[in-house]
Amino acid sequence: ATSDSTHEERGNGGELHQRAGGDSPPMTTAQGARVEDDQNSLRAGDRGPTLVADHVFREKIFHFDHERIPERVVHARGYGAHGVFECLESLADITRASVFAKAGKKTETFVRFSTVAGNLGSFDLARDVRGFATKFYTDEGNWDLVGNNIPVFFIQDALKFPDLVHAVKEEPDRGFPQAQSAHDTFWDFVGLMPEATHMTLWQMSDRAIPRSFRMMEGFGVHTFRFVNAEGKSSFVKFHWKPVLGMQSVVWNEAVKINGADPDFHRRDLFDAISAGDFPQWELGVQVFDDAFADSFDFDILDATKIVPEEVVPVRVVGTMTLNRVVDSVFAEIEQVAFMTQNVPPGIDFTNDPLLQGRNFSYLDTQLKRLGSTNFSQLPVNAPKCPVAHFQRDGHMQVSTQPGRTAYEPNSFTGADRGPRESGTDGHVPFPAEVDGTMRRIRAESFSDHYSQARQFWISQTDVEKEHIVAAYTFELGKCEIPAIRERVVANLRNVDEALATDVADGLGMPLPAASEPAAPVVETESSPALSLLGNAK
Ligand code: HEM
Numbered sequence: 322a323t324s325d326s327t328h329e330e331r332g333n334g335g336e337l338h339q340r341a342g343g344d345s346p347p348m349t350t351a352q353g354a355r356v357e358d359d360q361n362s363l364r365a366g367d368r369g370p371t372l373v374a375d376h377v378f379r380e381k382i383f384h385f386d387h388e389r390i391p392e393r394v395v396h397a398r399g400y401g402a403h404g405v406f407e408c409l410e411s412l413a414d415i416t417r418a419s420v421f422a423k424a425g426k427k428t429e430t431f432v433r434f435s436t437v438a439g440n441l442g443s444f445d446l447a448r449d450v451r452g453f454a455t456k457f458y459t460d461e462g463n464w465d466l467v468g469n470n471i472p473v474f475f476i477q478d479a480l481k482f483p484d485l486v487h488a489v490k491e492e493p494d495r496g497f498p499q500a501q502s503a504h505d506t507f508w509d510f511v512g513l514m515p516e517a518t519h520m521t522l523w524q525m526s527d528r529a530i531p532r533s534f535r536m537m538e539g540f541g542v543h544t545f546r547f548v549n550a551e552g553k554s555s556f557v558k559f560h561w562k563p564v565l566g567m568q569s570v571v572w573n574e575a576v577k578i579n580g581a582d583p584d585f586h587r588r589d590l591f592d593a594i595s596a597g598d599f600p601q602w603e604l605g606v607q608v609f610d611d612a613f614a615d616s617f618d619f620d621i622l623d624a625t626k627i628v629p630e631e632v633v634p635v636r637v638v639g640t641m642t643l644n645r646v647v648d649s650v651f652a653e654i655e656q657v658a659f660m661t662q663n664v665p666p667g668i669d670f671t672n673d674p675l676l677q678g679r680n681f682s683y684l685d686t687q688l689k690r691l692g693s694t695n696f697s698q699l700p701v702n703a704p705k706c707p708v709a710h711f712q713r714d715g716h717m718q719v720s721t722q723p724g725r726t727a728y729e730p731n732s733f734t735g736a737d738r739g740p741r742e743s744g745t746d747g748h749v750p751f752p753a754e755v756d757g758t759m760r761r762i763r764a765e766s767f768s769d770h771y772s773q774a775r776q777f778w779i780s781q782t783d784v785e786k787e788h789i790v791a792a793y794t795f796e797l798g799k800c801e802i803p804a805i806r807e808r809v810v811a812n813l814r815n816v817d818e819a820l821a822t823d824v825a826d827g828l829g830m831p832l833p834a835a836s837e838p839a840a841p842v843v844e845t846e847s848s849p850a851l852s853l854l855g856n857a858k
Contacts, residue, residue, distance in 0.1 A: 399435030400587035416547035418667030439500030444583035453539030472540035479678015503799035512808030525792035527569035535600035605635035620766035709740035780851035794827030
């Protein structure tokens with residue numbers, strides 16, 4: 322851009338005034354009044370005080386003073402883009418979700434990728450899990466698939482989520498480390514919670530330092546339900562597979578990139594989409610029934626477990642293309658509100674205790690962060706299908722629902738009557754059977770914490786194994802308290818002796834006795850789909 326000298330002049334003090342005219346529209350206040358002078362506040366006399374009468378100054382500073390909103394309590398640092406999902410085949414036999422109604426059907430989407438632990442201003446290539454959250458603006462309401470790039474999670478019960486996050490975030494008395502898992506509190510928690518072992522193996526693998534958001538897998542993690550028009554339910558796990566294949570950097574590169582370009586991932590996504598090089602993912606589903614769930618060695622409600630792709634193959638049912646960068650990072654990426662409870666008819670929850678807790682947490686946190694119960698009216702959050710209800714008022718209300726009534730049942734007619742319920746055309750919760758007594762005791766079917774961690778380990782190539790050992794050694798090497806390191810290595814002995822021995826050697830410590838597993842470790846087979854190198858296209 323060049324400056325337009327025909328509309329420029331210098332003021333008394335040499336300050337530059339760029340006047341409206343030509344291609345430049347007049348600057349206005351937020352109330353629309355044209356601004357006379359944006360360089361000088363209104364003062365009494367030549368060198369006197371600024372006047373309270375200067376409403377233009379007051380409005381400008383008032384707005385600036387309130388620019389910041391709370392960053393997300395987790396996944397604070399992220400980047401996103403708009404896209405479109407195309408259904409490749411009708412899934413009407415297993416789900417009535419309209420997004421899967423027929424081949425060729427297109428649904429707009431918005432995706433936000435993120436790191437988990439780091440603050441808003443942290444760097445992109447931290448060793449961390451990546452969020453992969455997708456909002457589908459379906460014609461029957463928004464569907465938010467709020468997943469990660471790792472198919473399992475650290476904990477089994479949402480009650481432990483605040484503890485997990487407090488352990489991984491900066492330590493309260495010192496305010497660091499900001500974006501690294503390399504510290505005592507994180508490994509203390511993980512060592513004391515053997516259920517985290519599987520996830521930490523993935524986190525120490527190359528998957529936790531992706532080359533690009535465009536080269537990451539995504540997973541819905543939990544087992545969800547598909548429900549068809551007849552009310553029949555199947556279990557489903559969701560997978561995103563990058564068309565570019567999975568790629569990672571190595572740790573040495575990650576450290577340098579973080580120093581040289583902390584915005585590496587966001588720049589990469591912005592540049593690729595701006596250049597018309599649109600990233601794509603295939604959406605895959607693993608669909609299985611009660612009989613499979615009952616015969617499976619692990620509990621399908623346990624978010625620390627996968628369903629192996631060799632056992633239940635991933636069926637590709639759609640593609641997503643990200644084709645538009647945002648106009649405003651704040652309005653779209655920062656204000657987008659993902660919520661696991663956003664599901665359209667045809668998609669439903671299971672009793673996974675982590676998912677059940679999430680369904681409470683996301684709504685709650687959005688109010689804190691966005692400050693108004695009407696956040697669903699922001700353009701990035703608003704459904705693209707008709708919305709009609711009797712919710713009224715609240716901060717920042719912009720929706721004008723027509724008619725005289727704001728309650729039902731009512732006896733009015735026409736537009737005054739307002740919307741009516743849909744019965745079985747609505748989102749009918751799947752009538753899953755519930756039995757037993759209320760209790761806080763964890764099911765025994767959740768007690769095997771090591772067999773799948775072992776399966777992941779043996780699926781890795783030799784190079785990938787070396788990277789995992791190096792990552793454990795580096796990260797645990799930053800712990801100041803020896804007992805914390807020992808507990809983690811004691812748990813690793815239940816995964817694999819060579820892994821534990823190599824990590825202990827790397828740390829220069831004697832091999833501790835193995836910890837006592839809650840359930841016997843099962844010799845499971847290697848899963849080729851788990852190796853990043855074996856899987857790359
Ligand atoms: C944010 C994924 C578990 C609470 C997020 C985001 C993702 C995500 C991708 C970022 C969304 C965005 O980009 O705006 C997951 C996955 C989980 C998990 C895959 C386990 C399978 C939990 C649990 C809780 C929780 C158990 C709480 C009980 C939150 C909160 C936010 C968040 C409060 C911040 C949301 C916001 O401010 O917009 N999570 N999460 N998450 N998650 Fe989770």
